[in-house]
Amino acid sequence: MIHLSGIHFIREERHILQDVNVHIQPGEHWVLLGRNGSGKTTLLEMMNGYEFPSRGTVDVLGNRYGQCDVREVRKKIGYISQSLFEKLNLSDPVLEVVATGEYAYLRFYQEIPQEVKDRALVMLERVRIPHLAHQPLGSLSQGERKKVMLARSLMMKPSILIMDEPAAGLDLYERERFLTDINDLSKQNITVVYVTHHIEEIIPLFTHVAIIEQGEIIAAGRKEEVLTPEHIHRAFGIEITLEWFQERPWIKVIESR
């Protein structure tokens, strides 16, 4: 599905990514963990073809970036990020914001086809907020906005869904409801790639984890093998213990300096 091979990314003499190799196969769902500034968003931008590596290759859905039309590949990739949210218009009604996902537009300048509106409403029902369809985006709570972004990204039936800290800023209740929606994606044929700072967000849906530290992948593979106190200590410099509860990892900090 996604193959990053021998990726280096150098900007202004800084080695931001160093020999990154990540191979995501069909049926897998990955979480990317790492400290602030370790290179997670840069990796996601490469998967979307918004950044190109200084060295190495990126293959997504059988297309090698640099030798294909990236815009065509992007039609199969849903991307949920704060930077995309900021491009949306807060005065637009929620239904329209979701409908624009069908074409990867930011805004409609003509009448939206009824069939597209109907599908947008189905997507809003799926994330349990159909009652907000006619409210302006800007009037929604943080949790509701995240759900709008999820509904919007599902409009074009993506093969891959990439999310950059989608649960940031949500209260406990909203976060758990949002994670339930994400977990339900297992019923669809979508490969999920998810960046978070919170280990307990690694819900049962996720099969694999990659840990990145200063631009280098220090561990990647099945989540049970990667999520060890040793790896967490190496990436974050914090001593922890880790416990699995209801198929989710929970950490306790032993010592922080």
Ligand SMILES: Nc1ncnc2c1ncn2[C@@H]1O[C@H](COP(=O)(O)OP(=O)(O)OP(=O)(O)O)[C@@H](O)[C@H]1O
């Ligand atoms: N185009 C660029 N030019 C120069 N520096 C860049 C560029 N893109 C990213 N960086 C730098 O690379 C580093 C990694 O950034 P990135 O946004 O990928 O980190 P991150 O792991 O997503 O961090 P956070 O968790 O804080 O969001 C940062 O120090 C950033 O300033």
